[in-house]
Amino acid sequence: MNAEIIQFLKELQVNNNREWFQANKSRYDVLRKNFIENVQLLIDRIGLFDPEVAGLDAKDCLFRIYRDIRFSPDKTPYKRHFAAYIASCGGRGSERGGYYIHLEPGGCMLSGGVWCPPPVLLKMLRKDIYENIEELVEILENPQFKKTYPVMEGEVLKRMPVGYPSDFEYGEILRHKDFCVASYKPDEYFFTPDWLDKVVEDFKLLYPFNRFLNYTVDEYLGRV
Numbered sequence: 001m002n003a004e005i006i007q008f009l010k011e012l013q014v015n016n017n018r019e020w021f022q023a024n025k026s027r028y029d030v031l032r033k034n035f036i037e038n039v040q041l042l043i044d045r046i047g048l049f050d051p052e053v054a055g056l057d058a059k060d061c062l063f064r065i066y067r068d069i070r071f072s073p074d075k076t077p078y079k080r081h082f083a084a085y086i087a088s089c090g091g092r093g094s095e096r097g098g099y100y101i102h103l104e105p106g107g108c109m110l111s112g113g114v115w116c117p118p119p120v121l122l123k124m125l126r127k128d129i130y131e132n133i134e135e136l137v138e139i140l141e142n143p144q145f146k147k148t149y150p151v152m153e154g155e156v157l158k159r160m161p162v163g164y165p166s167d168f169e170y171g172e173i174l175r176h177k178d179f180c181v182a183s184y185k186p187d188e189y190f191f192t193p194d195w196l197d198k199v200v201e202d203f204k205l206l207y208p209f210n211r212f213l214n215y216t217v218d219e220y221l222g223r224v
Contacts, residue, residue: 001034002103002190009080010105016076028065032082036062038196039084039101045200046099050207052088053098060091080104089221095121096217097179097210099203108187110199112206113180114213115154121220126161126174128216133170139208140181148202149209154178179213181206 008031012021021028040058047054061084069075085091087098095118100111117125129136139145140152157175160166164174183202189195 001031001038002195003187005031005035005082005103006105006108006187006190009082009103012078013080013105016078016080018077021078032062032065035082035084035103039086041196042084042099042101042199042203043086045196046086046203049204050210053086056086056088056091058084061086063092081107089223095221097206097213099206099210101199103190105187108185108190109182110185110202111153111180111182112149112203112210113152113178114217115178115180117178117217121217122177124220125179125213125216126164129179130164130168130174132212133173136173136212137170139212142205142208145205145209148183148205149181151181152176152178153180153182181209 008024008027011024015021036058039061043053043056043058043061047056063079063083063085065079065082067074067077067079069077081102081104083100083102085094085098085100087094087096089096095114097112097114100109100115102109102111114121114125152173155177156172157177159175160168160171161174164171168174189198192198
């Protein structure tokens with residue numbers, strides 16, 4: 001069914017208007033239902049190694065296909081991807097590090113970590129990363145992790161944040177405004193019969209990374 005999702009999204013990319021979407025709404029509904037079912041399967045399997053996501057409802061993790069165009073110069077009404085963020089404390093709205101799946105023609109990926117943290121949390125994350133950098137580097141430099149998630153994603157400051165030494169060995173990590181990694185996949189990665197198994201194995205590699213970040217996130221949220 002993922003091949004059908006990608007085909008639908010390819011057509012949507014060139015027909016991103018309400019008339020086409022309404023004419024294909026029943027087709028979209030079937031594809032969305034299938035995606036929800038697969039996300040639920042992922043939640044159940046991730047919960048075996050990350051118990052905090054166990055019990056999540058897939059519908060709480062899915063992002064809507066409808067774009068908010070109120071303040072955007074791009075007035076196309078629909079997103080060109082299917083996506084879900086699997087994380088405790090809110091699913092797609094959670095500030096905790098979690099597991100992100102993104103299906104988009106030519107832009108499929110798996111991702112994890114903390115994306116776009118608010119300023120107070122960003123400051124706390126930088127402090128804890130600086131004080132525990134060896135632990136984080138060990139996670140990032142794990143050969144299988146690095147092969148799957150080769151670089152950190154997101155915006156990077158040009159200079160070191162105030163209060164940190166300019167010659168810090170791992171300054172590039174601290175200059176990040178997001179602490180997130182991604183693994184870009186060919187569309188066909190999601191077409192094979194064992195695609196769920198492959199995704200689970202790649203997500204399993206994210207668990208130590210998320211656990212490291214979530215210690216700080218939980219302090220911020222008052223959970224510890």
